Amino acid sequence: MIDVRNVDKSFDKQQILTNVSFHVNKGSIYGMLGSNGAGKTTMMRMLAGILRQDDGQVHIDNAGIYENTKTKQRLIFLSDHLYFLPQYTIRQMGDYYRSLFPGWDEERYEKLRTLFKLDDKQKLSRFSKGMQRQAAFWLALSTVPDVLILDEPFDGLDAVMRQKIRNLIIQDVAEREMTVLISSHNLREVEDICDHVGILHKGEILLERDLDDLKEDVHKIQAAFKEDAFDPDETDLDVLHVEKRGSVYVLIVRGTEKEVAQEIQSWHPVVYDRLPLTLEEIFIYEMGGVGYAFENILV
């Protein structure tokens, strides 16, 4: 569905994205993670056909997006900075969207009214930040898009509304195979909704995996050894992080569960535990591996 290959992008001779490639399957929800300034918004603006890449290809449904009006009519990009026409109400924006997007579904718009409970005759500029975001989702989902691109989508929404909107997105993915790309710094949220994740760092893709596979591939190990007979540097483990709490080692390691267990067992541990990792932990340790480590500094 979405196919990005070897994309380069610079602004004023400053290289922002370098050789970026990734693929999003139809009916999948892809989380694009990354450090601040990694280039996520730039990538999303290219996918929405707002910016053109310098090199490489940005394809949606096997065709370049930049000059492809037909595909753009089936795609909605919700930017982190929402934009509405000045002085417009939701209803007026809806009429404008109906003229732009052939998929506009008036019946759906009416159904969503009961969920969002916003006054669609009120000027959008009078709404709070969270209400404006709700309005943006109301309008976006009324166009029944095939592709939904969301930059920090839940910013400003309360917990109940986040859950409602998450459910609506999941429903559209399940029922009609909508394809979704989400960028968010809230990894808890990404973890809840995405089936695939990619990490962008300094304009390059660091890692791209199915979320379940990724979790099966990175482990948090707690282990203790007799008379301290363990040296992480002497193992065959791919260690992302190591910490010693008293006599207990806490290791974050990459590899299959079997490989990791075999290696640790060969050191005859007296305690051995494998704990689940959150996406946030995976992100932090993977970023640490490329020198973007967190430091325990208090100032």
Ligand SMILES: Nc1ncnc2c1ncn2[C@@H]1O[C@H](COP(=O)(O)OP(=O)(O)OP(=O)(O)O)[C@@H](O)[C@H]1O
């Ligand atoms: N129009 C522009 N002109 C010049 N530089 C730009 C422009 N847009 C983005 N940049 C630069 O590109 C880099 C990537 O920015 P981008 O907004 O894509 O990052 P991001 O991953 O979305 O960051 P964040 O997580 O902080 O929102 C930054 O260094 C930014 O200053």
